[in-house]
Amino acid sequence: MPISTSDRGGRTLPPFKERLQARAREAGFDVMAVTLPDAAPQAASYLHEWLAQGRHGDMGWMEETEARRAEALTLWPDVKSVIMLAMNYGPDDDPMARLARKSEGVISVYARHRDYHDLVKSRLKQVARWIVEQTQAEVKVFVDTAPVMEKPLAAAAGLGWQGKHTNLVSREYGSWLFLGSIFTTLTIDADAPESDHCGACHACLDICPTGAFPAPYRLDARRCISYLTIENKGHIPREFRKPIGNRIYGCDDCLAVCPWNKFAQGASEMALRPRDDLIAPTLASLAQFDDAAFRAHFSGSPVKRIGRDRFTRNVLIAIGNSGDANLLPIARHLLADPAPVVRAMAVWALGELAPGEARTRAPDALTHEEDEDVKAEWQFFLSPPP
Template identity: 70%
Template sequence: MQTSTSSSSAKDDRPLKERLIARAMEAGFDAVRIARPDAAPEAAARLAAWLADGRHGDMTWMEGTSERRARPAGLWPEVKSLVMLAMNYGPDENPLDLLEARDRAAISVYARNRDYHDLVKSRLKQVARWLAETTGAEVKVFVDTAPVMEKPLAEAAGLGWQGKHTNLVSRDFGSWLFLGSIFTTLDLEADAAHEDRCGDCRRCLDICPTKAFPAPYQLDARRCISYLTIESKDHIPREFRKPIGNRIYGCDDCLAVCPWNKFARDAREIALQPRDDLRAPLLAELAMLDDAGFRARFSGSPVKRIGRDRFIRNVLIAIGNSRDASLAAIARGHLSDASPLVRAMAVWALGELAPDEARILALAALAALALEEDDGVKEEWRLVG
């Protein structure tokens, strides 16, 4: 993006950086800092080690973009400054409370309204367009779908620090921040990096239901509920199903227990408030969605990107964990679903809620299993039989 200088910008005598920050705040951002492209030199080695250990799981696209991801200049050689921006999405209630409502679905706080990628990107474009028009510089905008290591760069810019849960923590907004960046050919004054303020606290590590943190500041995505319910396209391993509880899309546990959240304000913007129908939807209602119903229900939501089959897979795990035998009929109704992901979890959920019935059905299913092509479904029937 490159445009001519705006004549109206001459009316404001404030330094460019001060005007940039003011413009970003007007666009809806809550914090803005500047970093150099080489401000996080250790990030490349950490990324390489993480990938080498296989902790990215099935996210093979991270391997293909690792060289560009490791260095901002690898993504755009002409970049001279990184404008790192943050938007608060602090919830108006404790998301952990919903985990006790076993007949309800827990959707991660960030996914209860519009897809934040669209929201953040549109606001980034507003700020970037102003910067280009004001200075004539070139700019590029990135949200986390692009190969940018936003969290270490945000730390280097002084927006906060990467906590032991590997997410960014802010003294002003706790762990509830959306991040975005504007790369520019402008040579802007950089801000100082933020120091780590986690101290001896390890609440985020201890609360993780699936023990996804092998050590402080390290995440094994393969064990993370957010990865399992969102990124994983396969059957979810049995060892993780009970710990998942009623979390059907993402997990907020490590974010929600961060003590710095006590300084965060609620997200008062309409665009960041949760939709009423996504605050605590009934599992029984969600489980009955067909593809068209799923698309309609989650139109504009990031949940839509995982598709109906993975979504129902997740809902059936939550149903299996509900301890509500009345929901067994829902699991039974999905035993012949077209998706093997759904069929397998229907068998598992039925085995959890009505084990005697599941055993009887397993014997009756032996002949039908000769036609079953999915090994995961076959294994579920074998285990309940």
């Protein structure tokens, strides 16, 4: 079915792409552009190299979906155009400022409100339904849980460019954009890609607390605090615990330091608004959850998906880094937690806040502890490495 060029009254309509952009804005997207499904051929080789080097860590689904992720036409052979849409979620304040308040937990900006996947997908569906009504074309919508190379496609569409921190950077919105895509069988004129405007700047590389960028435009997820506090299901290696500071879910440092943020427009009224209780929560309040309370408190939040045990693990690392002796009773209490991943970090937190007490407790604790990883944490105080 051809695209209609006039309304029912016979009046000439604006060009379809112009109407599509207007509909996207009505749905709450700040910017929209179009690219071809094969417009980012270099992405496939980068993905393959990244996986071969093991820099995806334990994210096994990245390997499992490599073929579909690397090439949009493999994911859906009938796609003719990829519509990339973005929503600005820039914060109203400097997220780096909270890192100095050691008795508070820092949650990544994107996770301080309800899960953006739900909002972005619902808005994508609004636009997709409009496309079907106007053209009868087939459509599929994707947010970043699907095997789609959204950042390379967004750069190819001209929404921005992939910065040295590997995230999308926009001249209008800095590093703060949620991305979504609509694949369609409709042929739409593609937009020109955006060129790289990072220049000689390497602020995002220098700020990373754990050295997660082995080179510009290259990320080793295994060293990334976002990966360590969210994707990593096990114990966080000792070398990363101090650099994590009080970041309990994700890390915004490389995004927040980007100079292009100073040109960014504020988040629109239709953007997600942060929950007040997730902007500066105290570590004491966050360490008290059992599983049911955790699920209730983070209902509708992306934080909920890591579960109570991993979350409490993260909070205990922040407690250990806090220097706040008032938090010692929490660490002591969680030494008996049912979850080994929690007990292990309770040992570490105790050792950071009261090393003498940890050494005194270690011999007896070792006779009762059955988990080998938790034992290793206690053993550290009896025979620390040179």
